[in-house]
Amino acid sequence: MTSTTVRAVRYDIERQGEGGFPLAGTRFVLDPAGALYWPAERLIIVADLHLEKGSAMAARGALLPPYDSRATLAVLAQIVDRWRPRAVVSLGDSFHDRRGAERLGGEERGALARLLRGREMIWVAGNHDPDPMPGLGGSHVNELTIGPITLRHEPQAGDSEGEIAGHLHPVARLVVRGQSLRRRCFATDGKRLVMPALGAYAGGLNVRDPAIEGLFAGAFAAHLAGGARIYRFAHHACLPDH
């Protein structure tokens, strides 16, 4: 990340100001890298790291560059460095498959240990990684409720106020001046929120897909992440995919 980008990110976070981003009456801050910060709890929430997706694909014959885990962890390290949280919650699919944690390389293990030093780590179970992962530290839970907020991997159908989930990898697509832009985003209506995927090789699902639109009774917004700041667009301003 360039120094300009770092400055822009800081500015954007300040812009969200004291009010922050309200969800079910609780104040959060959207981090432009694709994480959620909960100031009152000093908690960082990230989703769908899909660590070791590269090696999972390699086992099936597609020898993708084996650097995805370290790229993902580098982004996570930046986020942790920015907020210095008490705890980090990873909302499931932290690894791409059940054996992923075993394949994690030495350097990556070191990076993970460094960024978690002195903090609590909570691994929420995902569909790709339903069981506790040995040797990584932290605790493993199916879901987590703190006050009015529930943290789980897969969003539940129907009214689910206060739910923060991952699983769907939302992305928003916009056409600006004849250019199509596609970017990871938070999808939220102020009651519930779906986190963007953080994994370097994690793909995306358009927010206009029924799987995401169906979660919200009415209007919702896409907060585009992954750049220097957060950009907010109403869902109907985002274009469907194909």
Add this chain to the structure above:
Amino acid sequence: MDPHRDDETALLPEPFAGWFASRGWAPRAHQLELIAKARLGRSTLLIAPTGAGKTLAGFLPSLIELAARAQRRSNSPRPPGLHTLYISPLKALAVDVARNLERPAAEMGLPIRIETRTGDTPASRRQRQRRDPPDILLTTPEQIALLIASGDAAHLFGDLRRIVLDELHALAGSKRGDLLSLGLARLRQLAPGVQTVGLSATVADPDTLRRWLVPQTGEPEMGDLVIAEAGAAPELSMLESVAHVPWAGHTARHSLKEIYALIVANTTTLVFVNTRMQAELLFQELWRVNDANLPIALHHGSLDVSQRRRVEAAMGEGKLKAVVCTSSLDLGIDWGAVDLVVNVGAPKGSSRLMQRIGRANHRLDEPSRAVLVPANRFEVLECRAALEAVRAGAQDGAVERRGALDVLAQHVLGMACAEPFAVDDLYAEVTSAEPYAGLTRADFDDVVDFVATGGYALRAYERFARIRPRKDGRWRVANPQVAQQYRLNVGTIVESSMLKVRLTSAKSRFGGRVLGEVEEYFVEMLSPGDTFVFAGEVLHYLAIVDDEVRVARTSATDPKVPSYAGGKFPLSTFLASGVRALLADPARWASLPGQVHDWLDLQKLRSRLPGRDDLLIETFPRGGRHYLVAYPFEGRLAHQTLGMLLTRRLDRAGLNPLGFMANDYALAIYGVSDLSLAIAQGRLDLDALFDADMLGDDLEAWLDESALMKRTFRQCAVIAGLIERRFPGKEKNARQVTMSTDLVYDVLRRHEPGHVLLRAARADAATGLLDIRRLSDMLVRISGRIEHIALRRVSPLAVPVMLEIGRERVAGNASEALLAEAEEELIREATRDVDDGSCRAL
């Protein structure tokens, strides 16, 4: 006795001599020469114009040998393998040539089995062909790759005597050519002593093609050369429209009536344009003036295949008066009835123009007739330069390039599928192919390493290796699935993702027929309700359902979305220098239409003219902005790259550029700072601005973010087998959560910027989409020769580029700026409503 006649009888035995005589033909000199070369065992390149009996010339030696072999067969068994292999860039051409070959074989009663093998050949016949090969097999480069990667390649090709490479000029110099050259190298191993014959249209540099025909490891270095007698010189002219010649644009609407009159006056006309969208627009316009309801058809690469076949069939039967087409018809089957070629827009290169002209009239002794229709004033200059080039028989120089590493990776895997290989042997074999003659051992080893385990510095994938060394050091495929994957991935043509266009009614949104396919990136720019031209109609974009674009007919006549208007091919270096020479020499302007002549006179008066070897730069204010216009004449692609690099530099110098426009001839940069003043005060040094060192760090930094680079990388990744091709049917599941190669690109360039696939992608960028090599040649050429002139207002020569549609905006991080702009716009829209409301409340 006539010595020529003596040669002829010696070279052309019965029943061939009799067959020629029975048809009232005499064998042409080059046909006999090829028979003589074949007897001497020499590989040969034949350069001949269309209609010269080129294909028959290529096959005669094979037919003669096979006929003789059949006579001897009674006492010796027939060799089990193929005798002659014919390879064509077009499937349809292979099928057509097979038909044309069967006729003389049947008429002479030759017991020769001639078969084709393409993607359309039924699996049962393909299996039988491998078990029991015909004498002559006609096929495509992709089929060769598949055949040599199979275990029975030795059986199939062991007896191969001759290889005929048709339209070699169209294959060499491309990735498809690279793959074919590697296939040839293997065929020479399987059948030592095999003779090759290259058939080609006229090219500027025949020596490259001659080197193609023989292994680059010994003597001779080149195949022999036979040049057929040239046909009658083409009758070539430029349409001098009475109407106003536009300053810019590519539609040639001003010449529509004249083009229509040409169609009326001739039997069958081929109307060539440079892009699919130009074809669509012109076709529509022609039908608007088609009062006589003449059968005029449309043909381009993204129309539905069945529709294209119908047009081709109707053409073959002589039912059409004209076809508006793109390069989709540059090559292909001969149509006797075509008597005129109209080339709309600038020809961009003299070689392509000659190829297109050759599509009219396939009789050698009659001239081909062609009319060039320039669409704007610069194109008038370009057409004039092209006319002179064609009359002088001058060809574009070939772009120097090396064999692509991604193609090599595909081939290496294929060779492991065929049988275990030793690296030293394979390296020697690969470097015997012309495009790979200069391949270093280090690059080769990197490619083998890539094929095995991905070639990453982080050795993470040893256990997932696709090929492994055996105890004897030979490499073999790790498991049968790898070979299976290879077979699905063969080939170098990576289609950009295409979506079907289905015509439906606006109400039902279902059913209807498929009109053709469009590139995904075009659809990405559309919003529901937009109108655009496709398949000759203005269509209303409704929605995307699965992998289909649903559209409806509309009464709108003006499409809202301007289709990409620029040329698909950049101006060739050769024609560019022709245009520069023409501009620099007012004595030659007499041959130009009056309007264009006046335009150049005015430029001379107001500013100055670009010289032959210098670079003219104008700076002037206009509409509250300041412009810098440069005239490098190096083609749109090179200018776009130059624009990106120059604006980066100006930005760093604090001169606040806002954006730029580029066409084939010029580049215009605009901004808020007075550049004339900055130059006068010495704050801007043009020599430093245009210094070739911009191709270093600036280029690297920009390339990394460039969408073109990402597209290039994707192609390399597919060809090299890093990611699988997308197959129809498989896509639906993949779409749920799509992972794009952009993610892979980003991770790889951060963590291993020197990786072999990134090197392959950069090499492509140098010659392909970004034309960096041409840019660097230009920067060297104009170094110390910049002619700057500060003007008070826009110059006549600058007008066309200022009118270009596609403007590129400057942004350190382009998408960030665009997003910010879109968000602000929405906020403005939203708040405006509130303001109105509050006003009413007051």
